[in-house]
């Protein structure tokens with residue numbers, strides 16, 4: 001086998017492993033993308049070919065490599081203030097919500113490397129809700145979750161952040177950290193990140209006031225997309241907000257979603273409507 005092709009049978013085995021862990025199906029038309037994303041691992045493991053890499057992936061003790069496969073094959077594109085309208089919605093909602101004394105809880109579902117969760121925290125710091133707030137990020141890819149936990153980003157990622165936000169919430173790396181910036185502790189302490197698969201119910205996360213579910217549903221077939229939205233709504237408080245990506249469809253998943261504007265819904269389950 002050459003360095004940069006995968007036999008169809010190997011492709012099927014590999015993508016079945018990936019699908020079992022993420023729920024994302026990759027057809028053979030994605031062959032070039034899959035190969036391109038795996039070659040860095042072939043080199044990192046000092047192997048001669050993708051065939052050798054597949055052999056290694058099959059070894060029982062290579063669970064860490066199988067986890068990395070999830071990171072390699074998922075798409076982690078994200079940025080600070082991506083799809084900025086949602087942050088205006090969050091700001092307006094947080095300023096209008098009646099204080100209950102409890103902290104506001106926001107879920108960045110499919111958080112990637114954490115910029116979305118950090119943006120949410122920057123908005124809420126400025127609102128300063130009386131009961132405080134916390135932001136929980138989850139993602140199926142373990143390495144990207146570890147990156148999110150560090151709250152350190154390459155300097156080119158400052159796009160989207162004004163000078164005022166950078167000064168208030170970020171620190172430029174020095175010495176070995178040159179070329180990066182990090183969040184100040186005052187912001188980072190509001191964030192927590194953990195591994196989680198949206199296709200599974202996640203009761204341990206508790207209930208949220210707002211869920212950001214952006215740029216992830218597009219990777220799933222209709223049945224799985226509906227399952228994910230059902231799982232997410234289980235975690236949303238009645239009256240809470242669901243903010244899917246602007247390219248995503250959720251209206252057909254539940255009749256308890258009341259549109260508030262583009263890609264913004266209030267969750268009004270039947271039980272709370274009757275009350």
Ligand SMILES: C[S@@+](CC[C@H](N)C(=O)[O-])C[C@H]1O[C@@H](n2cnc3c(N)ncnc32)[C@H](O)[C@@H]1O
Nearest residue numbers: 022074077078110112139140141197198214215
């Ligand atoms: C394109 S990023 C979106 C990041 C962020 N929400 C945004 O809009 O900027 C999609 C993320 O979904 C994650 N993902 C894919 N399948 C998932 C699953 N089954 N459960 C949780 N996260 C998943 C990927 O690992 C990836 O980090």
